[in-house]
Amino acid sequence: SLGALRLAAGVFVQPAQAALAPLSFIAGRGFALFHPDGQPAGGADHLDFKLLPGPGAIGLFAEDLSPIDRVFYGSQSHDVSQGRSPDAALTWAFFNQPTAGVGNSAPPAITNVITQDFVLITMTNVWRYNQTDELAGAWYGPAYTADATWPTNQALFYVETSSLPAPKLTPLTLGRNTYYFRTDFTPPTNLAGAELRLFGVVDDGAVFYLNGREVLRLHMPTNEVDYATAARDHEAALEGPFLISATNVVAGKNLLAVEVHQVNSGSSDVVFGMSLEATLRTTNIIGHPEPGRVLLNEVLANNVSLTNEPGLVADWIEVFNPSSQTVDLHDMSLTDELQTPRKWVFPPGSSLSPGGYLVVSCDGGAPVSATNTGFGLKANGAVVYLLASLINNSVVVDAVSFGLQAQDFSLGRVGQQGQWALTVPTPRGPNAPAALGDSSLLKVNEWMANPAAGDDWFELYNPDSRPVELSGLYWTDDLTDPTQSEIPDRSFIGVGPGAFKQFQADGSAAKGANHVSFKLSGSGDLIALFRTNDVLIDLVRFGPQWLGVSEGRLPDGNATVTQFPGSATPGLANTKHLAADSDGDGLPDTWEAAH
Secondary structure, eight states: OOTOOEEESSSSOTTEEEETTOOOOOOOOOOOOOOOOOOOOOTTTTTBBBBBSSSEEEEOOOOOOOOEEEEEEEOOOOEEEESSTTTTOOOEEESSSSSSOOOOOOOOEEEEEEEEEEEEEEETTTTEEEEOOOOOOSSTSSSSOOOOOGGGEEEEEEEOOOOSSSSSEOOOOOOOOEEOOOEEOOSSSOTTTTEEEEEEESSEEEEEEEEEEEEEEEESSSOOOTTOOOOOOOOOOOOEEEEEOTTTTTOOEEEEEEEOSSSSSTOEEEEEEEEEEEEEEEEEEEEESSSTTEEEEEOOOOOOOOTTTTSSSOOEEEEEEOOOOOEEEETTEEEEESSTTTTOOOOOEEEEOTOOOOEEEOTSSSOOOOSSOOOOOOOTTTEEEEOOOOOGTEEEEHHHHEOOOOTTOEEEEEETTEEEEEEEEOOOOOOEEEOOOOGOOOEEEEESSSOOOOOEEEEEOOOSSOOEEOTOOOOEETTOOSEEOOSSOOOEEEGGGGGGEEEEEEEEGGGOOBSSSBBOTTTOEEEEEEGGGGOOEEEEEEEOOOOOOEEEOOOOOOOOEEETOOOOOOOOOOOOOOOOOOOOOSSSSHHHHHH
């Protein structure tokens, strides 16, 4: 019985703070979840106080106000919980995947992390440079060879009387808008998964390219740049580190190109230099504290055309046994909602042999069975949990969260670290990573900013023949806030019929990975997609919108924008119905009559 017990929180807990409701109980080896939201009228599980973000304390007291249990905690991180691990232990852990109302996650694997640091480009690196021409086209790409005749010298390049954070080695000539620089580097090892850090010394602004792909802008506008583009006025100082994706680094020679822009051609100074460093962390999994632990290994949450053994199309979850002993799965469970921790329970006799795989269908349109959970997975983002048996307190054994899923592609563990990545579906077999395409090709393809009913929306199109990762990209309708609405981790867009993703512009990003934190204006607005470091991928601007008529590119991804009266296709290829248009204004007679 919990009746008459008291819960309290604060820096120093006061036992008289909140008495639990009479006739409140907790099951044996069970968990009771309380909401410290300051709203006790919300029910017996709501408390008349809120938790501090840290440091703080939580206490449980008996009816006579004697302490039963107290915990003191430090500063907390956003969306990360803290708790005992294992349950009721004296040891504490942080959980990136909170487990409210059920057992805390099992102890993590024992790992050995090896860190290697590499300097790829030094601040006094030798560069080929051009301060005489107005370059156009892909001068920053690997196919460009005219730089073989450019002069070479060491950074820092400068016209500057003030002191700088590195030696001034090569003077430049004033009177230009833009200066061009190219250099090469060869990684000492495979940098897949590495963290790249760029430091810059620039006056006034610069655009950086790695193997022909833009990776960073400093003090530059977001629109397309050419020789005449002006930078924002900025005095040289050491800036960084700026994190750069290593996905574009190749084995062998790599090209780094930079164009440095002045605020105007009459600027009295110019400076350029940069360094590039890499950190590679290799995690070796030594083993797990508990023998025979099974893992979630692959999840297919957006199955459109792949059939299972009975010939049906259904999502599925794959469990893998990496241990050297057979594991009893009986009474373990799978769920996509911790509020319903035992949504599907492994039946009696379920086991998994060493190195074995088990695939469970997730068909919400079919009855629950020994091989089907009875619930489908959400293609627009969810969390899948693998829970221990009741006798083991239903603790979370493993979990994976994901955002938008590419049609007919799965998520799977890959590499020695077992990291989750986009994979080609391989039920009951080793996972196969999917080759990813270029996010710089993505296009805002269609938009509805003045709907006759429902929320605003827009559509993203992937013209690449390979799926593209969307994780960490940003949507915005305000160029002064390029990181307005982030796309969640493990989000992807597919190919072919799956190359289109609809986003709801309802101002409610918390509703899911396909929602953004802003709304569109029917009187005119913009939609922009950015990478980190304010690198623009695509931008569309539009004026006043007709009621219930979408606009977009035709053909898909093309520069030509047209209206689609009566033929909006969110999440599908754009099409335009040819219909009678007596007044030649681009709107069909039937639509005009209806509106």
